[in-house]
Structure formats: C-alpha cells, structure tokens
Amino acid sequence: MSAEQKGVLTGAHYLDGDHACSEGAIVAGCNFVAGYPITPSTEIVERIAWRFPATGGTFIQMEDEIASSITIQGAVWGGAKAMTVSSGPGISLMMEHIGFAAMTETPCVFVNVQRGGPSTGLPTLPAQADMMQARWGSHGDYEIIALSPNSPQECFDLVIEAFNFSEKYRSPVMFMMDESVGHMTEKVVIPTPDKIKTIPRKFTSKAPGDYKPYEVSSGLVPDMCKAGDGHRIHITGLTHDEKGYPVMNADCQEKLLTRIVGKIRDNVDDIAMYDEDEIEGADVVVISYGITSRISMKAIRAARQQGVKVGHIRLIVVWPFIENYVKKLAGKVKALVVPEINLGQVVLEVERCAAGQCKVVSVPHAGGAVHEPETITKAILEAVK
Amino acid sequence: MTQATADACEQITSKTEEFVRSDRMPHIWCPGCGIGTTVNCFTRAIEQCGVDLNKLAIVSGIGCTGRVAGYLNLDSFHTTHGRAIPFATGLKLSNPDLKVVLYSGDGDLIAIGGNHFIHAARRNLDITVICVNNFNYAMTGGQVAPTTPIDAIGTTAPYGVCERSFNLPFLADSCGAVYVARWTAFHVRQLTKAMVEAVNKRGFSFVEVITPCPTLYERRNRLGDGLARMEWYKENSVIKHDADTRECDIDFQGKIVCGKFVDKEDVPSLLQKRNQKTEELRVKGIACD
Structure with missing residues (x-):
C-alpha cells in the first residue's frame, strides 16, 4: 500500500x-x-x-x-x-x-x-x-x-x-x-x-464472537482489532491465552513467550537491513551504525589508502542482530572493528557471534562528540597486524 | 426465601450476567469484599445509561479492583500499575465515540497513578473514574496506601500510620473534576445513580466508593467482617450533598461524608475544546476536512 x-x-x-x-x-x-x-x-x-x-x-x-x-x-x-x-x-x-x-x-x-x-x-x-x-x-x-x-x-x-x-x-x-x-x-x-510503501494494520475479518486477539491463523502474528468494533476484547499485561484472558501457569507462559520471541527471532532475515561495502576479500571489516557509520567511512578510506583491505557493514537494523551473517563473516576475516559512541555495547554482540574465530576490536567513545576518524583508522591498522 | 424474593434474585443474576464474562468465573475477590458489590452497581448503571455496550470500554490498572476490567464483558484493558488513566487518555482521544470508564483501586489511581489522576482532572478529559477505596493495598497483602487513615494499621505500618491520608473528593474537585461523588458499598442505589450520572457526564467525572477489605484492612484493624462493616457504614455515613469537599476527610473510624459534591455544567471538556479548536483551524484553512 x-x-x-x-x-x-x-x-x-x-x-x-x-x-x-x-x-x-x-x-x-x-x-x-x-x-x-x-x-x-x-x-x-x-x-x-x-x-x-x-x-x-x-x-x-x-x-x-x-x-x-x-x-x-x-x-x-x-x-x-x-x-x-x-x-x-x-x-x-x-x-x-x-x-x-x-x-x-x-x-x-x-x-x-x-x-x-x-x-x-x-x-x-x-x-x-x-x-x-x-x-x-x-x-x-x-x-x-x-x-x-x-x-x-x-x-x-x-x-x-x-x-x-x-x-x-x-x-x-x-x-x-x-x-x-x-x-x-x-x-x-x-x-x-x-x-512510499506503508504497511496498514492487519485488522481481523472475523465476526465478533469468533475473533481472539492472540490467535494466529498463519505465521506467528495475530490479527488486530480495535475497541468499539464489537469484539469485546480483553487485553492484559498478564500472561494470557489466545482470548487474552490471564492464565497463571508455566505452560501458558511458555506458549506465549515462545511465539512472541519467535515472531522476531524466526524472521531476522526479513527484518535485517544493512549496507555492505567491499566485504569480499577484506582482512578487516568495520561494523558500525548510526552517525558513527559516517565517521567510519572516512576512517575506512584512509586505511584503504594505506593498502589495507577493509570492508564495512553498516547496520541499519541493529536489533534483531544479524547473528548468522556475523558468524560467517568472522570465519573469513582477521578482525572485526566496532566503533560506537559508548564504552562497548554492540561489540559484545559481535564478540558473541564471532565466538573466537577472529579478533574483535572495540573502538569506544564515552559520548559528547563523534569519534575522530583517525581513531578508527588507527584501530583498523592495529587490527590487521 | 420467599418465591418473590427468589424471582427477584434470579432476575438480578440474569441481568448482571449479561455484563459479566461468566467464562472467567470464579473471580478472585474474598468473601465480604466490596468490589463485587460495586461491579453489581456498575452493571445496573450501564444498563440504565442505555449506552451501546460495544462502544463502552473499561480500563483498569493493577490490584484487586484492577481485575474488574477482566470480568466485564466489554472491550476491557488491564494495563500497568498506575497507568490506566494515560492508557484511557489515548483510547478516548483516538476513538472519541467510545465511552471510557476507569475502574481501579485507591493505591493504583492515587499513589502510583496520582500524577495522571490530577492531570486528567485538570484537562477535563472525557472519562469516568471509579475509585474503589478499601484503604489499603489488598492484592499484595494489606500494606498502607495514601488513603489509609492516620493511626490505622497496615503491614508496612504495624504500629499505625503517621501520615495524613488523601481526601479524594477534595483532590478531584481541586484539580477540576466536573462531577464528584462518594458513596460506600452499603449505598448501592445511590452508588448506582452516581455511576449513571458520572458516565453520562461530559468531562472528567469521579466516583469514590468506600469498600470493606475484611481479609486485610478490617481484620488487621479489628473492625469485624464484611457484614459488620456494612452496618458500620450505615451508622457512620453522613449524607451531605454539595458538601464542601475540604470537609470530606476520612479519619480512622470517623464519619464518612457521602453524597454528590460537585456537578458542574458549562465547563468545556477536553474533547469539546479540541473540536472547537479544530473547527477554527478548518475555517482558517489549516486543519484538514
């Protein structure tokens, strides 16, 4: 639409x-x-x-x-x-x-x-x-x-x-x-x-009495409705069944959470959005996101001028994390370099996925400014050694 | 029980059942608890209001009274602790055709949710707030609330409360509520009537209901069972319509001033004011049609 x-x-x-x-x-x-x-x-x-x-x-x-x-x-x-x-x-x-x-x-x-x-x-x-x-x-x-x-x-x-x-x-x-x-x-x-593509809300076509707010017909995402349409729904933050009624037991908790978590985890490939630049044959790949990705581009150009084969992954969707992608990538490179304006957050996820297959280098910044590109270039040059 | 009484009971039960999710019974409330009584009054009230039940939404927070939403066969929302009013704010503003009724307890609405309560009253938001006041946090086992009368006992004030309690009608009145009433669980007819008036009122309407919590507040303070409490309400309530809300404080075992205290006309509600503003902007060509 x-x-x-x-x-x-x-x-x-x-x-x-x-x-x-x-x-x-x-x-x-x-x-x-x-x-x-x-x-x-x-x-x-x-x-x-x-x-x-x-x-x-x-x-x-x-x-x-x-x-x-x-x-x-x-x-x-x-x-x-x-x-x-x-x-x-x-x-x-x-x-x-x-x-x-x-x-x-x-x-x-x-x-x-x-x-x-x-x-x-x-x-x-x-x-x-x-x-x-x-x-x-x-x-x-x-x-x-x-x-x-x-x-x-x-x-x-x-x-x-x-x-x-x-x-x-x-x-x-x-x-x-x-x-x-x-x-x-x-x-x-x-x-x-x-x-411009917009996704409208998927409202139920079921008649009042037949609709359950947490019942899935296909996939893991139930259809919506709105108040006033005669469905007389119950919505609660308590653990609930398909009707939305609270059910206080482990079975219902497992069923509900498995679906809620699964609807995202099982669709990482659909949700993932990232830019790749010169990944093929790279010795070092910078993984960045947000404003730091723009600083990284300058840093990467400088490193390339010094002959280093540097690739760049720019995460557009950060969560859910592109776990399988990074796992495979970590097996092909010497190092992954992660600059971010914090003292090391997304780098932890990169380390987890790399699982020791390559070096993972954090390029932290405590905040208040963006990185100096030279800091990232230096980290790339160190990492490739 | 005479046949006539039995018939009357049958009739009452069947009427109430229309409004209740019988597949969710039994409810969680203790014997002698007053919340069920208020729900009974509410079902009569909405019947008398003649409101389309498909256009009536009920929003609760967390606590014993917070469970009311789940038992009524309406669009119902059991939200987070203290946040029923802001949820209702979004629901009403995005879908003004709905009647939105808040049904929650004193701790939920007035302690953790107090900020939202005063601002909704200030805005004159078009909702009805029914506050079941049992003087304590019942769901968690009888801790003191901002409504617990001074010197009364709760699990977190085992030697008696040293803080003054809120006077809810005064709070609502001073923040701008256009309808304010207080009754007890004993006053079922008056309460029902107040609920009808509150639901039909345009703007922010507030009904406080004093109810017994025999399992916790009454037991810990040695005030007797649910029935004893009804008798006590009967003896100690003072009906005083139009009372100055500053004089509606509740002391420990003191008199309970009941009645309709505020019923203002001609105060524009939030929606009225917004609609008026939109119309002005439409004339100026700023707002869309």
Whole structure:
C-alpha cells in the first residue's frame, strides 16, 4: 500500500533529523503522538504538534514519559498508528511500557534521540549508549526491533520502516537516532506518495464472537482489532491465552513467550537491513551504525589508502542482530572493528557471534562528540597486524 | 426465601450476567469484599445509561479492583500499575465515540497513578473514574496506601500510620473534576445513580466508593467482617450533598461524608475544546476536512 496523499510534503527540503523524523512518521500514517519535552528530541513533537491539524492527527503533551509511553498504546487500541518520542532519561521511564507493548503485541514506535548518559548526562550532545537498553531495557524475555538512521534523509525513510515493522510484527519498534543525526541539517527528499510503501494494520475479518486477539491463523502474528468494533476484547499485561484472558501457569507462559520471541527471532532475515561495502576479500571489516557509520567511512578510506583491505557493514537494523551473517563473516576475516559512541555495547554482540574465530576490536567513545576518524583508522591498522 | 424474593434474585443474576464474562468465573475477590458489590452497581448503571455496550470500554490498572476490567464483558484493558488513566487518555482521544470508564483501586489511581489522576482532572478529559477505596493495598497483602487513615494499621505500618491520608473528593474537585461523588458499598442505589450520572457526564467525572477489605484492612484493624462493616457504614455515613469537599476527610473510624459534591455544567471538556479548536483551524484553512 502506498502512503496517503494527505500530509505528504513531496519535494526537496532542508531539514534536521528531528523534523525529518516527524515528516516520516506522518507519511507512515502516524496519527497519534504523545510526548514530553526533552532535549534533543523536542523538535520532533514540536513539528508534530504544528503539522497534525493539517494531517488529521492528534498530539497530546502528557505529564511525563511514563504516561506518554502508554497513552500511545491506548490510542493504538482505539485504532490509531502511534509513536512517542524521547531521549535517555525519558526512555528509561518508558521501559515498563515497552514491555507492555511487547506482551500485549501493541504496534507502536518509540523514538530515542540518544544523548550522553547515564542519568541527566549530556543533554545536548550525542551518544549511542542506549543500544543495550533498547535491546534489554524492560524486564522479562522479549525481542525488539531497533533501527539506526545516519542522516536526516534516513530519519525520514527509516521511521516509515519502523512503523511498517511495528505493524507487520505487532511489536514495539525502537527508532534509535542520536543528537548528531537529530540536529544535523541536510537535504531531505520526500517522494510522491505512490513511491512510499506503508504497511496498514492487519485488522481481523472475523465476526465478533469468533475473533481472539492472540490467535494466529498463519505465521506467528495475530490479527488486530480495535475497541468499539464489537469484539469485546480483553487485553492484559498478564500472561494470557489466545482470548487474552490471564492464565497463571508455566505452560501458558511458555506458549506465549515462545511465539512472541519467535515472531522476531524466526524472521531476522526479513527484518535485517544493512549496507555492505567491499566485504569480499577484506582482512578487516568495520561494523558500525548510526552517525558513527559516517565517521567510519572516512576512517575506512584512509586505511584503504594505506593498502589495507577493509570492508564495512553498516547496520541499519541493529536489533534483531544479524547473528548468522556475523558468524560467517568472522570465519573469513582477521578482525572485526566496532566503533560506537559508548564504552562497548554492540561489540559484545559481535564478540558473541564471532565466538573466537577472529579478533574483535572495540573502538569506544564515552559520548559528547563523534569519534575522530583517525581513531578508527588507527584501530583498523592495529587490527590487521 | 420467599418465591418473590427468589424471582427477584434470579432476575438480578440474569441481568448482571449479561455484563459479566461468566467464562472467567470464579473471580478472585474474598468473601465480604466490596468490589463485587460495586461491579453489581456498575452493571445496573450501564444498563440504565442505555449506552451501546460495544462502544463502552473499561480500563483498569493493577490490584484487586484492577481485575474488574477482566470480568466485564466489554472491550476491557488491564494495563500497568498506575497507568490506566494515560492508557484511557489515548483510547478516548483516538476513538472519541467510545465511552471510557476507569475502574481501579485507591493505591493504583492515587499513589502510583496520582500524577495522571490530577492531570486528567485538570484537562477535563472525557472519562469516568471509579475509585474503589478499601484503604489499603489488598492484592499484595494489606500494606498502607495514601488513603489509609492516620493511626490505622497496615503491614508496612504495624504500629499505625503517621501520615495524613488523601481526601479524594477534595483532590478531584481541586484539580477540576466536573462531577464528584462518594458513596460506600452499603449505598448501592445511590452508588448506582452516581455511576449513571458520572458516565453520562461530559468531562472528567469521579466516583469514590468506600469498600470493606475484611481479609486485610478490617481484620488487621479489628473492625469485624464484611457484614459488620456494612452496618458500620450505615451508622457512620453522613449524607451531605454539595458538601464542601475540604470537609470530606476520612479519619480512622470517623464519619464518612457521602453524597454528590460537585456537578458542574458549562465547563468545556477536553474533547469539546479540541473540536472547537479544530473547527477554527478548518475555517482558517489549516486543519484538514
């Protein structure tokens, strides 16, 4: 299905990543946003509040991030496509409701414009230090989908994918921007609606009485409905059966969690998005994501000029991790180099997948700035020795 | 039991069953608990309201009262602890045709959810909040709540509470609720009527129901069983409509002021105000049709 005409600002714009994210959400069909001001994400909700009257959406500024993160889920069960937007401290407050969305299989998007942490940290400066929080932040077992844009254009393009994944898998999706991408202004091209693919919600065609909110007919993702359609559904964060009724035992827990986790884990190949550059024959491969991927490109060019065969994998979808891909890659190279603006997070996943087949080199940065390209080049040159 | 009484009971049961998920019975509530009584009143109330049951959604938080949503045969949402109101906010704003009723306990709504409660009242959000106040956290075994009267005993205040408790009608009133009433589980007719009025009210309506928790609060404070408590409510309730909500504090074993305290007209609800704003923007060519 292509995007609806209403609200699409087709053409070339000069936008920062935050504003581009707002436009992408609108194009994706987002018609409900709840948020709370926090640097460096505020511009997203400001633009949404300004734009929504023209697109028929509803914006509400809630009393805190806890509220925002569940207000959007009420909106989804009312029939909306919804997102909330925040940064580290606010995202920490939202964690319980990321779990609620995973457990109740409520499609929604959480945008995290990452800044330095922990705690209040560096409100106006970048970091990529919430990557493991995005993966593991809420309690209990669940899988998450997380995308990481590296430009304002991608803030537009990929937030649409984030909404599409949320609908396809009935899952919360984390959109992991960072302060640099959010506040960087570049050319953003918004295509005509017919060129933009959006996935609509898959509503049940069953009659009231026959529909069960957690019954799957094919695959692992149940169809949705909305309140007011006569289905008289029950939705709970408790462990539940196909009807949505609470069932407090190990069998039901196993059945439910196996499906909820499986719908993501079994579809890593479908969800995976990454860019490859000169992987064939490489001695060293840099694995990067978000803003750091752009710094890495410069570092890689410098290393190549010195004769090193360097490849580059840029993760666009970070979670679920492309485990099998990295396992195979680790068997073919001398080293994997992982620069990220944190003290070593996604590198742990790379190490796990490499499982000792090659060197894995972390290139950490505590946050507040992006890497100096030379730091990454140096790490590549060291790694190839 | 006379035949007439038996018939009346049968009639009541069958009416209630329309609204209840019988496949979820038995419920979890203890003998003598007041929550079931309030649910009975609520089923009568929604019947009297004549509301389309397919357009009525019920939202609960966590706790004994939080289980109400699961037992009513409506679109029902059992959310996270304290967060029923923000969930309901999204549900109502995205689907304004729904009637949205919050049904939760004092700990859920007023302690962990207190911030959301005051803001929903301030916004005059178009929802009804029914707060079952049994003076303690019952699901977790009788800990003190912000509603536990001073000097009463709970497991986390074994020598008595030193904190003042919230006066819920005053809290709701001062934050802008357009309808505020309080009854006890003894006052089933008055409570039913209050629920009807609250559900039909445009804007933020609030009904507090004082109920016994014989297993925990009453037992620990040596206040007798559920029946004894009904008699106590009967003797110690003071019906005072339009009372100044500042005077509705509940002291330990003190009088309970009941009645309809607030019923305001002509205060625009959040949805009314938003619709008005959208219309203005439409005239200016900013909002879409």
